[in-house]
Amino acid sequence: MKILVIRFSSMGDIIYTTPVVRCLKKQIPGAEVHFLTKPAFKYIYDNNPYVDKLLLLRATLSATINEIKAEDYDYIIDLHNNLRTAIIKLRTGIRSSTYQKQPIKKWLSLKFKLKLIRPVHLVDRYLKTVTFLGVVNDGQPIDYYIKADHQLNNLLPVSHQNEYVAFVIGATHFTKRMPNEKIISICRQLSSPVVLLGGNDVKANGDIIAGAIGATVYNASGITSLDESVFLVSKAKSIIGFDTGLTHIAEAFDKPIASVWGGTTPDLLGVQPYMVKDVLVTGVDLPCRPCSKFGLEKCPLGHFKCMYDIPNDDIINFINK
Incomplete structure (x- = not known):
């Protein structure tokens, strides 16, 4: 056939x-x-x-x-x-x-x-x-195959090579991304070093976040290729990410994932982490949410409460446990 x-x-x-x-x-x-x-x-x-x-x-x-x-x-x-x-x-x-x-x-x-x-x-x-x-669900996670034999010592400083949290700060649209100041607040309270991941579009954000915190945060946004970013996600202790492709790819490696949702919602799209044993899906119930199916360039009401009101402690406690 x-x-x-x-x-x-x-x-x-x-x-x-x-x-x-x-x-x-x-x-x-x-x-x-x-x-x-x-x-x-x-x-x-x-x-x-x-x-x-x-x-x-x-x-x-x-x-x-x-x-x-x-x-x-x-x-x-x-x-x-x-x-x-x-x-x-x-x-x-x-x-x-x-x-x-x-x-x-x-x-x-x-x-x-x-x-x-x-x-x-x-x-x-x-x-x-x-x-x-006659095909049925086999109950296994998604598949993703890393293309090259990457090495951590070529991608990360020595301080981040043993155990780190991968924080995927990128997403196509603004309403899917957490504001810099909120990411900074979360990273300051994490017990492991943090590697920031994303494309060139969030490299400046990563620089601001890393600059505010110091040596415990390494900004790999805009530096690593997608395949290298996937490799770094696969070797991370745990992952924090938004509704974006790299966060979804991370599900292939069955690491603990804090899946953070702003203007979009997992129930509408049906794309919450799949077949991952240890997951936190977090977002706040608001009358205006979801404001879009795939994300917008700004909050339609100007307050961006869907991200600002997410409890930091839920994410921090999940990652630090």
Whole structure:
């Protein structure tokens, strides 16, 4: 049986497809599993032993469709469910099963602060698309495979190489990120050294945080590559992070995770830490929350209470225990 799984974006959503691919490969005898995504997200499936071939979205949809037709698939598992995947399924004529996004319920939940979405993790929602093949949840975490043989002594100062907390301070949108002063307050009360992780967009934030605290905090934001950042997360004692891709990737290594939520909420997205034994999911109930599905560039009401009002002690006590 030859199966094509499709998910184009984004980092977190693609990370949560990995249990589907693993279960297909391991539970269907002789299955050949291919995965189609955007070139920007190729790294998520690089080195993944459960994918027989990785297809990348071409410059034109017609070119992608021709490549799919040439592979002669038995099934398409559509985990994206958008216009492009609908066109692919229509023009290839391949039998398919499609992830149900529940857009109306999500819109009503966001607009009117209703709880219309059942608290089912995105992985389990994805897995519903393959139950017709007899595939079941294997109860294992997400998969992520580090690409290179990194060494801590090449990435961190000596003071941080034995035991450290990885604090993922980056996120695509402002309303997902904790303010610098709150991060500083938390880091000052942690019993282990802290490594700050994120992209170039939060390097200046990391410099401010490290400058305010001193030698116990090392700012690796904007310095380490994504693969190096994943490696550092995998070797950390524990992780603090927001609703962002690197925090979700960290779930593959089953380390204690403090998952901090501001303007977005895990119940709406279904992306709280998956199959991680030791987890703190923290956020505050407010009439204005969630203010968006994926995050905004500023707090619509100007107060940003969803981050400022999160109790520091909950995070500190969880990490220090």
